[in-house]
Every structure is written in structure tokens, then in C-alpha cells.
Amino acid sequence: MAHHAAPGSLSFSRRVARLRRRATFDRVSFLAVFLVVPVALFVIFELSPMVQALYYGMTNWRGFSATMDFVGFRNYVQMFSDTKFLISMRNSALLVVVVPTITLVLSFAIAAVVTTGGRSIGRVEGLKGGGIHRVVSFFPYTVPAIVVGLIWAQVYDPSRGLLNGVLKAIGFKQFQGFAWIGQVSTAMPSSMFVIVWSFVGFYTVLFVAAIKGIPAETYEAARIDGAGRFRTAIAITLPQIADTVRTAYIYLGLAAIDAFVYMQALNPQGGPDFSTLTMSQNLYMEAFKGGNFGYATAIGVVLAAVTMAYAGVIFVVFRLLRGKDDGMRAS
């Protein structure tokens, strides 16, 4: 459309005429393939279930019949006096704050060390053997989440688990029968550890790739100015890959809000005193165990709202932190 010198000057009828004249097969097929089909798919498989969900969330549907009563906002009112729901919301909030933060700090530290933490003379490079570490740290990510969860549930086993076995072997006898995921104080941190463990490698690789894109001259200049490794990582590397960090933070946050697979494998009943129950687990239990599909759908609507609010908050925070300068960047 760029060759239209002054589209605004054309009269409406002439514009319509021009469009009609240009309705060639090429143009129509292009529109069909690149606009109509994707939009149709989006409407059918994304928007319509969403609208349906809004409706089911306002019914008392029990899931197995075609009949249901419209109950208005009763499910939503009920939700905010339902202690189990409130606990699950708190747990999901905790996950979304802690898991991405720890994962990204660790990933960034490893990525910085293996790319720019090497000797301080000559070419800027990573620590010796950093390549091996990069590969090894990626391993957990190649294991499906459900397998990760099941393996760690065994590792945490109080009597026969690897963790207590090692702890006892090195002299900590008080860990005999210690239930890592079976008591309120340790269940959530232990579960978080598993999630962090499984994600660190992937985000390390992601950050390494981003750091490789930073011009070596920038590092050389910093080094000449006397910046140490830590200062370089914080003042040079981090700002240069801030966009990647933000994207990573959002994706990890979404994974943490859900966390369904890990939690279901570690503590399918929601953990001691529901201390690891997530919103998605609560939704699943209400629907498939309790038969409260209407209520569960309403929880799904709130979960979606929370997820979107989270993405929004992250954008605002990064915007405030970085000002508007990222508008100038090409990536």
C-alpha cells in the first residue's frame, strides 16, 4: 500500500472501485490463506471456547448431562469464600514470584560465567570447560516434566529416597524419615526446587545465545575501563539481553502459574494442608473429582485473568525499569 501517494484524497467510491479492480485471484487467495484461515481457526478454537467458558462459568453444570441451570455470578461469589481456592491462589502467586526469579538468576549466572567469565587477558571468552557445563545443564530440560516429577517424588521419599539416604550417609541422622514433600514447611520449597532444576538448563542456553550476540568490542572497552567480571555481567551483559530476560520471565511465569504436571506428580492431593495446591490442580479436582464443572470453569476464567494480569504487570515493570530506549532497538 506504500505506493499510494495520498490515500486520503481518494473519494470513498473510487477507493471501493480500486479495491474491486484489484480483487485478482492472487490477492484473494493470499487473503484467504494468510488472513481468513488463521482468523477462522482462532475464532473457532480460541475465541468460541473462551466465550463458552464464560457461559459455563455461570452455570451449575455437573459435567455429564446436557442440562444445566444459569446461576449468574454465584460461582465467583463462592470462590472468594472458598478457603481452598484462596490457598491455591496464594500458592500460585508464590510460585510465580519465586520460581522465575530463582531460575533466571541461576541461569544468568551460569550463562555469564560460561561466556564471559574466562581469563581476563586476550579474547573475551568463557570459563574453561564451560561448554560441557552448558550441555550438562541442558539435560533436565530434555526429560518430560511428568518424568521429572515422578523421579523427584522418589528422590524425596522419606524412607527409601536418595536425598535422605545421602544426608544420612554424611551424618545427618535427623533426616531419617524426613518427609520433604510431606510437611508444610518444606513441601513448597522442595517442589519449587524441582521446577527450577528442570528449567535452569534451558534458560542458560537461551541466555548464552543472547550473550553471543553482544559485540566483543563492548566487553573489550569495559575491560580497558577496568570493569571486573561481576561488574561486566551486571553493567554490560544484563542490560544488553534485557529483552530476552523479559520474555523468559513471562514464559517461566506462565509455566509457574500452571505448574500442574510437577505438582500432580509430586503431591496429587495438593500437598500437606494444601500447601502445594495450585489453581490448575484445584480446577482439575473440582471438575473431575467433584463433578463441579460449572465452578471449575469459573476458576478457569479467573486463572486466565490472573495469567493475563501477570503478563501485563511484567511489561509495565520492565517498561519502568528501562524507560523508552528499547524502542530504538531493532530486535
Added chain:
Amino acid sequence: MAQLVSRRYIAAAVAALLALGAVSSCASPAPSGTDSASAAASSSVTASADNPFGLKDGSVIDAVVFDGGYKTDYVDFAGQVLQKKFPGVTVNVTASTEISAEMQPRFVGGNPPDLLDNQGAQTIPMTSIISQLATWDNLWAANTYEGVPIKDAVLSGVKETGTYDGRFLVMPYVMTVWAFYYSQSLFDANGWTPPKTWDDALTLCDQAKAKDLYLFTWGKEAASYWKYLAMDSANKQGGSDVTQNIINLKPGAWSDPTMKAVLDKFKAVVDKGCFIPGGAGTQFTQAQAQWSNDQKALMYFTGSWIENEMAKATADNFKMTAWPALVLDEATAKVPFAAVDAGASENFVLPAQGANVAGAQELMRAMLSKEAASNFAKSRLAPTIVKDTVPADGFGSTALASTSALLETSGDNTFTWAATNYDNYYGIATDSLVLWNSFLSGEKSVDDLIKGEEDLNAKAAANTDIPKMTWNV
């Protein structure tokens, strides 16, 4: 910038939509199919004594069976028994471990299976399908393949626990006895006797500790088994009203003095460290293996499926033996110590909209034949609801033999509150499980536990979406 932002907003929004769509895309209600009467009529012929439900020659019976500890081939076997009588009929048995999720679209779409074994971790809540089920009344009135009226051929209590709001909707197949299980050989070797009272249990706990062993064990998914012990114990000590009031959600039922006295003793057992520590973080089959394989715990309170469930993780020379639930004081107990909680499980239901309702009833009749029921007892080492299918030696299984002996001794004192599954029916089973995990960990006092259970019962009573039941079992 604008494009960048919008691209990522879309990514986030799509993820959010997926979360939202996840629940709604499970199933959408569709118009109901034909009503049960006409569906049944189209696939049946005139009934006769030999063909009491009017099963049509050449028809297909579609059965969906929970693929759990008992597997599903016992229904295939019953299908073969049926085909001896009706050679033209085809029986299709589908195994499923996710009954609820897999059956939902079929119920909503009006094409449910003819016969459904609603069992397992993903049981469909009865309240969700209650209006779509036909009664088993016709079957109840029919004769077995041996010519005995079915209601006389099966153990008592079957119809009572399967009746919802006056309608007999659930036909359970397997007899489940709730009891302690222990190794007779281990007890003999150490000169121990199984406890009758809670005080006996505390004594035995000391004897176990002297050998660096524990009395009991529990796993996080199965903490409720110990709730069943507490309720069985209170039922025997204080009479069946104690449990009846609980399952019928009577306010204050958990605060009953007998219940409280039992829980006080239970708390003493917990506080003494008689349970293997860490059960709240132990997968339940692992916990069970601590008892059956490692023999770190002496006794385990569970259902009679335990032998089958732990078959591959049971130590050699483990003479698994059943033993009744504890009482407070044998002299004052309202129900004799020897009484056990026995009820039927493996809940078969009859969807009214099934294409071959007659076939489903005929298949269940075949399952209740001596031939099929004996096959089940022998191959699964568990009794069905059909009487007299287990020989005295229990096919060589000490667990089955002792379980059958317990049932026989218990006789008319047998009680069946557990088979009502009241906590699943009211959707409070998981909440209760979590409470019991905390109690067994020693983190909750008796008062906390009672208050927690009272609150759950109150919550169930307040839920207007679930019709209230009055069980009289």
C-alpha cells in the same frame, strides 16, 4: 516497539486463552439422544425366562471396565459365559483407567456405554450421572444362570449401599473387607499376638520398637484408610449410629464421645511414634511395600484387595492374614470385636441411554453366574458378591482364606458404611485425606481433626447442587 509489544502480548494472551480453553473444551453439552425406553426397545426382543431382559440376537454389548488391580479380563470371561447362551451376541470390553474424562463426552453426547464399571481414582461422581442411570431392579428380580433368584445368590447389603434416593443404581461386584493385614509367620516367629484394643496396640508398638520396627505405616494418597479404621472402631465400640450420623452429615457427628475417645487413643499411637515417619511424603504403594516387603511395619489397615495389589512386592514367607479393627474395650463394645466392615465395590452402573440396556443386564447376569464369579475369586484372590465361591483353603491364599473366615465369623454383625463412599459422593474425600495426612504426621490435634471433619460435613450439607442422601446401612 508497538509491534514488539503486541507480538508478545499475543503470546501471553494465547497462553492465557489456552488455560481458559482447557476446561471448556473438555466437553460441550449436546442435545439429548433418544429416551431410554425407546433405545432399549430397539435392541431387544420379547423377554422370556431364559432371556429375562429380551436380549436381541446379533446385538453388540459395549462394556467399559476400570483397568485397576482386578484388570478387565474377568468381564471378557463373563462375556464368553454369556456367549454360550447367546452365540450371536458380541461382547466388547474396553479397559479404561480414566473413567471420568473418557466417559464425559459419551454421557454428554447421549451415547454412553451399555455397562460401565465406575471405579478408580477417576470415578465419575455419582451426583453427576444419577439422573442418567437405569435401575438394576429387573436384574434383581431375575434368576442366575443356575436358576437361583439373584437377590438370594448374593451376599446381603448389596442393594442397600447401591441405592440412591430409593433407586437401586449401583451393582457392585467385588466384596471388600476392611481389616488389618499382617504376616502370621512374622508374628509367630516373634511370639506376638495381634491387638484387639487400642491399648493392646500401644503394647505391641513397644514390642515392635524393641526390635527397631514400627507398628503401622501410611502413604500420602491412602491416609484415609486410617480414617476408616477410626470410624470402624467407633462403629464397633459405640454402635452403628456413630458412623451412620457421620455419613448422613448430622451436625456434631464427629464430636460423638465414642468417636472422640477412639481418636484420643489413635493420637496416643501417633504421638508414640508407632507409624513409620514421613508417610505424608511417601507414595502409598511404597508405604505398603514397607509393610509387605521390608516388614518394617507390622500391620496395615486396608481393603481386601491388598494381596492382589502387593503381589509383586510381598516378601517370601509372608503369610498375609486378616484381623478385625480395634475396639476401645471388648467388654463394653456394642458390636462384637469380631465384626468387620464389609461392603461391595467395583461399582457397575447401567446408563439409561445405552444402546443395549438389555445386553448390559445380561452381561451382569453372566458375571453373577457361579462359573464367572468362581473364575474371578480364583484368579484375583478376592471374593465377589456371589455367595460360596471361595473354598476354605482360599485357593491356597492365606489372605483370602482368613478374609473369608473373618466375614463368616462376623456374620450378621457385619456393617457396611464404608461402601457408601459418602465422602466421595459429597466431594469431600480429598479434603478429608489432607486432614488425615496431617493428623497421622502428628501435626494436628484431635480437636483440630474433629473440627476439620465437622467443617467438611457442614460444607457438604450446605452444597445445594448435591442431593442429600439418607443411608441406612
